[in-house]
Amino acid sequence: MSVATATPPVRTQDQTKTPRTRRPQVRTFRIVQGNPPFEGRVRISVGAATTLYEFGQVPLDPAFGPGLSFVCRKLFPDGKPAGEGYHLTYRADDPEAPGVDCDCLGHRHYHHCRHADVLAALLKRSAS
Numbered sequence: 001m002s003v004a005t006a007t008p009p010v011r012t013q014d015q016t017k018t019p020r021t022r023r024p025q026v027r028t029f030r031i032v033q034g035n036p037p038f039e040g041r042v043r044i045s046v047g048a049a050t051t052l053y054e055f056g057q058v059p060l061d062p063a064f065g066p067g068l069s070f071v072c073r074k075l076f077p078d079g080k081p082a083g084e085g086y087h088l089t090y091r092a093d094d095p096e097a098p099g100v101d102c103d104c105l106g107h108r109h110y111h112h113c114r115h116a117d118v119l120a121a122l123l124k125r126s127a128s
């Protein structure tokens with residue numbers, strides 16, 4: 001059996017372009033209330049912008065296999081929910097790719113998002 005190999009193009013830094021000046025934004029979170037992600041509120045800050053989120057654990061459909069399922073809902077400053085929120089799943093059954101999935105648009109496109117990152121950090125914190 002032969003395997004076709006293609007050498008990926010080597011990316012070199014273009015010396016004529018100006019260097020990228022945009023620094024990555026710092027993302028932090030703070031637990032505001034309760035015991036998130038199981039039940040509670042978290043304030044997520046990205047740069048200067050802060051957003052309040054409500055986390056809650058929900059039953060996981062057995063079709064997804066072993067794991068945990070959560071809902072993350074953005075809240076207005078007055079505490080009222082801003083939409084339906086996002087469903088997140090934590091799966092530990094695949095040692096090759098344990099991790100968190102989120103059904104938000106950002107996670108679908110980039111395979112990471114603030115919701116998944118914060119959930120992973122909260123679960124790691126609750127396990128220790």
Ligand SMILES: [Zn+2]
Pocket residue numbers: 086102103104105106107112113114115116
């Ligand atoms: Zn997300």
